[in-house]
Amino acid sequence: MKESVRIIGGPLLLVASLIVARILIPTKMNFITEISIFTIYVMGCNLLYGYLGMVSFGQPFYLSVGAYAAAIYLAYLGHNPLVSILAGVVMGLVIGLIFGPFFVRLRGDYFALVNAAICAIGLFVFEKLLLPITRGDDGLWYRARMSAIPLLDIRQPANFFFFVMIVFAIVLILFRYMDQSVLGVSFRAVKVNERKMRFLGYSAFKIKWIGFILASMLSGLAGALYAVNFGFVNPHLGTPHRSAEVLVATLIGGAGTVYGPFFGSFAFIGIRDVVSRYITRWEFCVGVLTLIVLFKFGKGIWGNIDLLIREKFKKKSEMARDGNVSCSVNRKGDQ
Amino acid sequence: MDMEMLLRAVVFGVSTSGILFLVSLGISIGFGLMRIVNMEQMIYYTFGAYICYTLVTFTGSFWLGLVCGVILAAFLGFLVERLLLRRVYGQELMFTMVVTFSVFLIGIGIIQFVWGLAPKPVASPTEILVDIFDVSMPLYRLIIIGIAALVYILIQLLLNKTIIGRALRAGIEDPDKVQGLGINIYKIITFTFVVASGLAGLGGVLNGPLIMVGPYMGFDMLLYAFVTVILGGLGSIKGTLVSAIILGQVISVGGTIWAPFSYLAPFVVMFFVILIKPTGLFGVVGKAFGFEE
Numbered sequence: 001m002k003e004s005v006r007i008i009g010g011p012l013l014l015v016a017s018l019i020v021a022r023i024l025i026p027t028k029m030n031f032i033t034e035i036s037i038f039t040i041y042v043m044g045c046n047l048l049y050g051y052l053g054m055v056s057f058g059q060p061f062y063l064s065v066g067a068y069a070a071a072i073y074l075a076y077l078g079h080n081p082l083v084s085i086l087a088g089v090v091m092g093l094v095i096g097l098i099f100g101p102f103f104v105r106l107r108g109d110y111f112a113l114v115n116a117a118i119c120a121i122g123l124f125v126f127e128k129l130l131l132p133i134t135r136g137d138d139g140l141w142y143r144a145r146m147s148a149i150p151l152l153d154i155r156q157p158a159n160f161f162f163f164v165m166i167v168f169a170i171v172l173i174l175f176r177y178m179d180q181s182v183l184g185v186s187f188r189a190v191k192v193n194e195r196k197m198r199f200l201g202y203s204a205f206k207i208k209w210i211g212f213i214l215a216s217m218l219s220g221l222a223g224a225l226y227a228v229n230f231g232f233v234n235p236h237l238g239t240p241h242r243s244a245e246v247l248v249a250t251l252i253g254g255a256g257t258v259y260g261p262f263f264g265s266f267a268f269i270g271i272r273d274v275v276s277r278y279i280t281r282w283e284f285c286v287g288v289l290t291l292i293v294l295f296k297f298g299k300g301i302w303g304n305i306d307l308l309i310r311e312k313f314k315k316k317s318e319m320a321r322d323g324n325v326s327c328s329v330n331r332k333g334d335q
Numbered sequence: 336m337d338m339e340m341l342l343r344a345v346v347f348g349v350s351t352s353g354i355l356f357l358v359s360l361g362i363s364i365g366f367g368l369m370r371i372v373n374m375e376q377m378i379y380y381t382f383g384a385y386i387c388y389t390l391v392t393f394t395g396s397f398w399l400g401l402v403c404g405v406i407l408a409a410f411l412g413f414l415v416e417r418l419l420l421r422r423v424y425g426q427e428l429m430f431t432m433v434v435t436f437s438v439f440l441i442g443i444g445i446i447q448f449v450w451g452l453a454p455k456p457v458a459s460p461t462e463i464l465v466d467i468f469d470v471s472m473p474l475y476r477l478i479i480i481g482i483a484a485l486v487y488i489l490i491q492l493l494l495n496k497t498i499i500g501r502a503l504r505a506g507i508e509d510p511d512k513v514q515g516l517g518i519n520i521y522k523i524i525t526f527t528f529v530v531a532s533g534l535a536g537l538g539g540v541l542n543g544p545l546i547m548v549g550p551y552m553g554f555d556m557l558l559y560a561f562v563t564v565i566l567g568g569l570g571s572i573k574g575t576l577v578s579a580i581i582l583g584q585v586i587s588v589g590g591t592i593w594a595p596f597s598y599l600a601p602f603v604v605m606f607f608v609i610l611i612k613p614t615g616l617f618g619v620v621g622k623a624f625g626f627e628e
Contacts, residue, residue, distance in 0.1 A: 055433060
């Protein structure tokens, strides 16, 4: 009982504070919506980099797959935005199922570069090969085709905000649950020592595949939300040039943590909005920021906050436990 | 397709191979020796091309631009290696990849700041057409092939005949043992890095007149260079040469058959090779599989 409260409590607190922030500063509503969507996207990257230890330079591809699944549904097949978002997630699942077995077998650097290559292919497919369907660089426009859904008309930005908040809360709770479950622990175990995991009888391949599918589903969901939010999609959502953004946001927030992606995307989009007022192209800032975070704050924003909280609670628990087990083990090893 | 077009496509393909070979050699050797993936190698490529552009604009001499571009690109590589990359040797592979990638982004930012966003044209040094079997070819393409072949021969001589090259090859096999023999591996690494970035700069200078020189030219080339390296197998010089030759033909002849092929085909070829042989053509067996070491 207490455990379930802990799992649900944190994400709900975060989402509630976002809603409070939206009421206090009404002008920043779009900003909060964008951060929330971007956070879901970053969570996918965090799952790969922070939990499984695999860098992918092709995340924009999975984002644009989700976005195009939603956009093509809305532009040609139907009118229901909810179904379009579902289409984005399902497309992410399908892509993860198809590509996963080939990709996750590869070693880390090959994995990253093969993803970059698929991102380039994806851009080409969306821009040139599917030209009659996606209309190339002009992009797809379908805002007028979206119909109202019962209870919440998400065509209005104010309503869409609440819709995103609901989705965001669900995703965060699921992610938090995953973090504590056997699956989350085995993700981390694969990152630390894959061979030992295999020795213990787990299939590292299956664990990585599941992680890859979850990551592509999260990216697909984020892409579909983007598509519904903007009402238009063009191939430049998925250019390989933008593959660094999501990695940087992951690193800033703190890789391998539950709330890290939120703080990462908050900081990243905030900095981007401020910087892009002065410099139109901000690759330079992204690069410098990454280097600073990598060399000076390896744990990221949430990683450091988490450390502070833990240290505060540790003193109490240490007194309660009386004998520190890990210390005694270490001492034994030293002798 | 007639013979004339085919012959022209093949020669164009060989010149593309030459450039691919020049730019991806550094990544390949760098991986073998330092165990880091040099994502920032392409910044020397872009930088060399821009230096050449500047000198061609001001002095009108392409060959002066070539020499200066290569030397300055090598010097930039020296600075980056000494100031930054030295700190990341021996770190996790993913960590070094993100570091070098951000160096690459910083480089793009600086180039945009100095030279602006608009792509710049570089005048070709010769406009002469040469007749081969009654097919007229631009002399410049043949010059590229000649320079690439010369570089390959020089690299082979360096690796096989000089002591520093032998130390380098031994370093690719086992860096620790080389250090145990009393050779300063860090000097070898710096030397390799300077040579590699000079070669990337040379590739950029030579490619400048063929394409427009723009801040993102490195990004486009990065993908091709990595396809070359992956196809050949990371850490293998012979593999890099073979895969560069294959890819050049695939791009050029494939593009003659169906235009979008020139962009798409390298990736498709890479996918098939990776699926069948995940180490690339000449890679070390078993290393590319995370599970089967």
